[in-house]
Amino acid sequence: MTGELVDLIRDAMRVVIDPELGHNIVDLGFVYDISIVDDAVGITMTATSPGCPATGFLKDGVVNSVSRVPGVGSVDVEMTFDPPWTPERIAPVVRASLGFAAVN
């Protein structure tokens, strides 16, 4: 049941995009962890750069999208830059379309 809810939460977050890279934060590898205790959801995520004006909107976007998932009571998002995000975290199919170096 928890596994299904995690999948639903992951799908819901696909509506949130990094505006610069133009892809959803799940495929970009911004989501580090999803934890569920009863109906309280905790999400640990990152962004490309600390201090970027988009970061706060990404966080709010995750709260907005996950709150709509049936079975979710509360959402707590923690933004971290440790470890920092790197392009290795991007899903391979998306990485190619973004024009990233093949070594990444």
Add this chain to the structure above:
Amino acid sequence: MIGASISRWTMSYFATAVAWLFVALAMMVAGMGFPAADLTSPDTLVLVHVMCVGWLSLAMCGALFQFLPVLVAKPLFSERWALPALGLLCAGLASLLAGFLVLGGRLPAWLWLLPVGAVLLAVGLGLIVVDLGLTAWQRPTGPARFVLVGLASLCATIALGAVFTFALAGWGGSTGETILAGGVPLHAIAGLGGWLTLTAMGVSYRLLSMFMLSPDVDDRTSGTTLMVGSLAVTVTVVGGLLAVWLSSGLNAVLSIAAVLGVAAAALYGRDVLGIFRGRQRRRLELNTRMATLSFASLAGTAFLCAALFLTADFPAHVGALVFLAVFGWLSGLILAKLYKIVAFLTWLETYGPVMGRTPTPRVQDLVAEGKASKWFVIYYTAVWAGTLMLLMGQPQAFRAAALAMAVGVVGIVREVIRTRRLAYVAIPLRLPGGARAPHLLFASK
């Protein structure tokens, strides 16, 4: 701090700056000021200050209000000072320009307009220096150090300029007269080299890394560039004032400063090359491709500076050198980054608040790079042609180049306005439920 907020008045600064840029271009097309008039003529003073204060400084301040908090990952010290400062700067600049027109006999002999303009500019820029300085001081590392040195250079520029205006009005005493007689190159180098160039370098480190997903240049590497650049400005201002005081001439001081300046440009080129080599995004967006043309213009400026010194042709061609630095390096970089920054801020303002509730476009969906690129190409080609015409002593052909520059700028500005108006966003995505169209001239609260 995670995430900086959207600067409310950055768009207002950009719009005002662009308006002044059009004034400068109109003057050049009409043949007012250099090269039709002497470099030190009142008309040239009008042209230079419209460009450097009205266009470059306002655009730089607007960008810093938004991106200095990103550089230091701390909030701006005070958002409330930005609008009053803009009003003071425009009033001060208008008064200063009117004062120059008095010097040229185009207005009645109201020389007091000059010091009044200087005081208004000093108060307006002082507000900005304190606001940005206190913001940068919260984390004076990396690119923020360039901004701090840039702000210190701005203070030196304002101080020297204010002394000049009091001297021109007859209120400067013998000290003012002495500084006015020999200090103009110091004022120009502190402003163009210290304030505008070092600040542009600092901001460009972060913007290039951010938009290309490249590792930041490490502090020691960029610190060397900053140290050499700062030394060039310090030698110019401190050594120059000493030379003026001792009546020993500026040649030695300016020669040392030129060597240091060229070295700083070379070190900056090394740093930028490192950012490009380390980038994760292989495909370059238009703003980055066009920024490379401004880096080429900076390299051209450094090369021309060295060549003119070696051939002892510096006094004859200093106008061409300054023109390339102002329009190729600084204005080119600012126009390229303006194109990107406006798209980015417009996206944040319009779609950031509805993220997670509805599908949103990408930043790239707000621009049409194919349409914009030709205007940039026209602009840069015209700038380089204009530089050549100045070197060849062809003022009429220069006016034609200025007209082509104006055409390029009109095209770029039109594209920026279309971006701000969301004109390129597909209609189904343009204004999803809950999203508000942005105001053209400022960001909504």
